[in-house]
Amino acid sequence: MSAPTPAAAELVQRAAGVIAATHRGDLAGAEELLAAFPGEQAKTLGFYLLADLALGLVRAGSGQSMDDLVRELSLLVAVTAGQPPPAGS
Numbered sequence: 807m808s809a810p811t812p813a814a815a816e817l818v819q820r821a822a823g824v825i826a827a828t829h830r831g832d833l834a835g836a837e838e839l840l841a842a843f844p845g846e847q848a849k850t851l852g853f854y855l856l857a858d859l860a861l862g863l864v865r866a867g868s869g870q871s872m873d874d875l876v877r878e879l880s881l882l883v884a885v886t887a888g889q890p891p892p893a894g895s
Contacts, residue, residue, distance in 0.1 A: 817843070817852030818859065825856075 820839055827836035839882055843849040868875070 814851065814855055817848055818855045821849075821852035856884040 820842060824836045824839045825837060838853070843852065861872065861879075864870075865872055865875055870878075875894070
């Protein structure tokens with residue numbers, strides 16, 4: 807993926823702010839940041855780019871392939887949700 811534009815970078819920073827606010831228990835701040843997105847498409851793009859960057863950091867630190875990381879994440883989500891692992895995992 808190419809480097810984000812300044813507008814996309816702002817969306818990523820806002821998405822990261824939502825997560826940070828939520829983790830520190832500032833639910834009002836998280837809601838305020840969510841409401842500041844200009845629309846659902848911008849919100850989706852911001853969180854997608856944030857996830858892509860975060861997975862890239864984990865991949866660089868772990869040496870795993872992106873496919874392996876996504877498979878591991880999918881299993882973790884399934885276990886956390888109390889669901890059986892996805893087929894083929």
